Structure formats: structure tokens, C-alpha cells
Amino acid sequence: MIKPNALVTGGAGYIGSHAVLALRDAGYRVAVIDNLVTGFRFAVPDDVAFYEGDIADAGLIARIVAEQDIGAVMHFAGSVVVPESVENPLKYYDNNTVRSRALIAALVDAGVPHMIFSSTAATYGMPGTDTVTEQTPTVPINPYGWSKLMTERMLADTAFAHPLNYCALRYFNVAGADPRARTGQSTAGATHLIKVAVEAALGKRDHVAVFGTDYDTPDGTGVRDYIHVSDLAAAHVLALEALVAQPDRSLTMNCGYGRGFSVLEVLDAVDRVTNRKIVRQMEPRRAGDPGMLVSDPTLIRQTLPWQPQYADLDTIVGHALAWERKLGEIRGGG
Numbered sequence: 563m564i565k566p567n568a569l570v571t572g573g574a575g576y577i578g579s580h581a582v583l584a585l586r587d588a589g590y591r592v593a594v595i596d597n598l599v600t601g602f603r604f605a606v607p608d609d610v611a612f613y614e615g616d617i618a619d620a621g622l623i624a625r626i627v628a629e630q631d632i633g634a635v636m637h638f639a640g641s642v643v644v645p646e647s648v649e650n651p652l653k654y655y656d657n658n659t660v661r662s663r664a665l666i667a668a669l670v671d672a673g674v675p676h677m678i679f680s681s682t683a684a685t686y687g688m689p690g691t692d693t694v695t696e697q698t699p700t701v702p703i704n705p706y707g708w709s710k711l712m713t714e715r716m717l718a719d720t721a722f723a724h725p726l727n728y729c730a731l732r733y734f735n736v737a738g739a740d741p742r743a744r745t746g747q748s749t750a751g752a753t754h755l756i757k758v759a760v761e762a763a764l765g766k767r768d769h770v771a772v773f774g775t776d777y778d779t780p781d782g783t784g785v786r787d788y789i790h791v792s793d794l795a796a797a798h799v800l801a802l803e804a805l806v807a808q809p810d811r812s813l814t815m816n817c818g819y820g821r822g823f824s825v826l827e828v829l830d831a832v833d834r835v836t837n838r839k840i841v842r843q844m845e846p847r848r849a850g851d852p853g854m855l856v857s858d859p860t861l862i863r864q865t866l867p868w869q870p871q872y873a874d875l876d877t878i879v880g881h882a883l884a885w886e887r888k889l890g891e892i893r894g895g896g
Contacts, residue, residue, distance in 0.1 A: 563803060565806075566632070566806065567591045567592070567593070567631050568585050568590050568593070568633070568635070568802070569594070569626060569630065569635045569636070570635075571595050571636070571638055572637070572638035573594030573595070573606055574594060574596035574601025574605045574612075575602075575749075576747045576749065576791065577680060577733075578639070579606065580740060580745060580791045580795040581795045581799075582594060582610060583745065585636075585799060590799075593630040594606050594612050594613065595613045595615055595617060595639070596612075596613075596639065597614065597639075611630055617637075617661050618661040620671070623672070624668060624671070627668075627672040628672075633674065633676065634677070634805070634806075635669060635676070635677045635678070636677075636678040636680075637677060637678065637679050637680060638680045639661070639665075640658040640709075641653060641654050642706065643753060645753075645848070647704050647705040648704050648850075651705035654709045655709050658706070658709035658712075659713055663713075666726075669726065670724045675725055675809060676802060676806060677726060678728070678729050679717060680731065681714055681730040681731060682706070682707065682733055683787075683816070684707035685707050685714070686700055686701070686707075687703040688701075688852045692822075692856060693856045695816070696814055696815060703850045704850060717730060717812070718812070721812045727805050727808075728805070729802075729813040729814070731794075731797060731816075732815065732816050733789065734789055734817065734818035734855065735755070735786040735789065736754070736788075736791050737754060737756040737788045737791065737878050737882060738877075739791065739792075739884065740791075740792055741872070743885055745885075747791075747882070747885065748889055755770075755786075755825060756788065756882050759829055760879065762832075762840045763832055763833075763838055763883065764883075764886055764887065769843045770840050772825050772843065773847055774845075774846065775844050778853055778854075779853055781826050781827070783825035784825055784853055784855075785823065785824045785854040786822060786823065786854075787818035788819075788875065790871075790872035790873065790877070790878050790881070792871070793868075793870040793873065794817055797862065815862040815865060816859055816862060817857070817859070819857070819859060819870060820857055820859045822856040823875055826842075828879075831876050834876060834879075835879045835883060836883060
């Protein structure tokens with residue numbers, strides 16, 4: 563099978579750096595563009611071509627495509643904190659939508675035929691159902707979700723008008739780290755529950771806030787579908803193979819396991835793995851948080867030969883914990 567050279571935008575970030583490893587492990591030649599605002603240079607392997615810059619820089623994108631003979635793009639660059647998107651919506655529409663539009667235009671001009679887009683379950687908003695399919699109405703409730711859905715729309719319209727096919731993968735709650743601890747979630751002040759919980763277990767935080775204890779769920783706390791970041795990265799590689807195999811087809815698929823865990827179940831798992839007790843601080847619900855958000859992964863399993871390897875909560879926690887310890891070493895114990 564043809565393996566096009568791949569450009570990973572945001573490849574120095576959390577999910578992007580795992581996609582770089584998955585592509586390399588599968589035999590692809592990879593280049594990375596990242597502005598290093600939230601990414602880390604150490605997350606990109608030394609033998610991967612790295613460009614520090616902005617995805618909206620059409621001249622730079624054209625140069626990378628030419629120099630690296632790029633045939634596909636995996637697009638992760640963007641802003642991802644939901645509460646911040648509510649406080650600063652224009653930042654999100656700029657970073658996630660306007661700059662994505664510039665990137666898509668540059669790829670069309672350069673004749674790049676394939677694009678994988680990092681989308682989100684936030685496109686569904688408050689779905690009102692326990693499990694979400696790709697046919698569930700997309701009614702985002704925050705600028706983050708809208709900024710991603712707008713980019714999906716741009717890709718659909720562009721694919722109709724130009725020789726570009728794409729796959730939009732709608733992530734649920736991404737967690738964990740590379741099993742070999744080559745990369746992981748490195749962002750200071752991250753809001754991901756498992757990241758926060760392992761920080762607390764290692765003494766980097768004095769408690770974990772539990773937002774909402776009165777949801778209509780088995781223990782009253784919010785239930786989410788946690789997917790291991792390496793399984794997610796593997797899905798990206800398989801999605802690219804599907805685009806190459808059928809260049810007249812585009813795809814939009816959920817990326818999750820179809821199993822939910824509550825906040826308290828996640829904290830119990832961290833307690834188990836670390837053999838210590840995290841302090842839990844009960845807080846009111848946050849506005850706009852659905853009680854339950856779990857994927858129906860039927861379509862991705864029917865479409866791709868995707869076999870998750872790490873669909874176990876304790877495994878996810880264990881890998882996140884190992885990376886958090888290594889991150890402390892990288893930062894000199896910070």
C-alpha cells in the first residue's frame with residue numbers, strides 16, 4: 563500500500579506527538595509543524611523534520627509540502643480548553659477555524675489529497691442520550707465545539723469542490739500516555755481528569771475537584787468515555803490508509819470505546835494503581851457539562867480494522883502515571 567509522507571500539525575502537542583510515533587512505527591515518513599505555544603520541542607523525535615511556525619502561514623505550508631513531498635496531513639493544531647473558549651471565543655474561532663481554513667486552502671493549492679482532522683465529541687453538545695452515534699444531532703454548546711464543527715463543514719464543502727478527501731475523528735475523553743513513555747500529556751495546568759488525578763497522586767496537587775454529584779448516573783458524578791491516546795493515534799493511521807485506498811470517500815467517525823466511567827470510578831482507579839488515596843473535593847456542577855457522554859463506536863469498528871490495545875481504565879491510568887513521573891525527571895523534578 564502507498565504510504566504518503568505525512569505532515570502533522572500540532573505534532574509537539576499531546577495527541578499530535580502520539581500520532582507522530584504511530585505513523586513512524588507504521589513506516590511513514592513524518593514532518594511536524596508546531597508553533598510551540600502549548601507544544602513541547604522535546605515531544606518530537608530528533609529524526610523527524612520539525613518546522614516551528616503557524617499553520618496559517620501559506621508560504622511555510624507550501625515550502626514544507628515541497629521539501630518533504632507531503633501527501634497527507636494530520637491536523638491537530640488548535641486550542642482545546644472548553645471553559646477558556648467560553649471566556650475567549652474569538653481566540654478559538656481564530657485558532658481552530660480561521661487558521662484551519664488557511665491550512666485547507668494551502669493544501670488545496672499544493673495539491674495535497676488527504677487530510678485527517680482532529681474533531682471532538684463537543685460537536686454534539688448536550689445530546690440527551692446516553693450513547694452518541696454519528697447521526698446524533700450536532701448542536702454544540704460552547705465555542706470550542708462550534709469552532710471544530712465549522713472546520714468539519716469547511717472540509718466537507720472543500721472535498722466536494724476539490725480533489726481532497728478527509729476523515730474527521732470525533733474524540734471522546736482522551737487519556738493515558740505512550741506505553742513506552744516516549745511522550746504524554748505535558749501541559750502545565752491541564753484540565754483532563756486523569757492527568758489532574760495522577761498529579762494529585764504524586765503530590766503536585768492537594769486535591770481533585772469533583773464537579774457535580776447529583777447527575778442521573780449510578781453514583782451521581784459525570785460519566786465519560788475514556789480512550790487511550792495510543793489507541794486513538796492508531797485509529798488515525800488506519801483512517802489515513804482508508805483515505806488512500808478510497809480517494810473518492812470521506813469519513814466522519816466517533817473515536818471512543820463505547821464504555822463510560824464516572825469521575826469517582828476514575829479516581830478509584832487512580833487510588834488502586836498508586837496505592838494511595840486522593841483527596842476529593844466536591845463542587846457544584848459546571849455549566850454545560852452533560853451527565854453522561856459515551857460514544858457508540860460501531861461505525862469506526864465497521865469501517866476500519868481498528869483493534870484497541872489499551873481499553874482498560876487501570877492500564878490508561880498506569881501509563882499516565884508513568885509519564886507523569888518521567889515528566890518530573892525531564893523537568894528536573896518540576
